[in-house]
Amino acid sequence: MDDGQKVVVFECGNEEYAISIHSVISIEKEEKITAVPHLPAYMPGITEVRGELVPVLDFEQILYNRSLVAEESKMLVLKTEQLSLAVRVRDAKEILDIPSERFKEIGLASYKKTEYFTAVAQLENRLITMIDPEILTESLEGMKEIRDYMLQTASHETV
Incomplete structure (x- = not known):
């Protein structure tokens, strides 16, 4: 059996x-995002998903410095x-099973601003960049404070 990876593309x-x-x-589908003042530019606000408040990261803003329009996201x-x-x-777009031999390490993982890019999957006429959400949340400026606040809020709700 192949030790590939099942991914969301x-x-x-x-x-x-x-x-x-x-x-x-x-x-x-994108529903209502509640804006919160003074958040980093990559975070348009928070939203409720299945009863839980979660921060929203705009990946287009993180990568290309431009925001997505809600209707197209x-x-x-x-x-x-x-x-x-x-x-x-x-x-x-899709869920794919990618065989492990299709993954190539990329040097960009060592570049501080893109260390969350962990590999590139080479498929016929496609290159798909793999992202590690753990590294992404650790590497974004201001995310540590937001994570700590969300954890603190969650622990107060359970007390």
């Missing part, structure tokens, strides 16, 4: 990216070890 800009299915809770709801979050993407 999505579009951002004109490129394809993927996140392991193990990190994806759901794919949602989907939200990947992700679970990291620390928190759940929603990532706004252009389109969530």
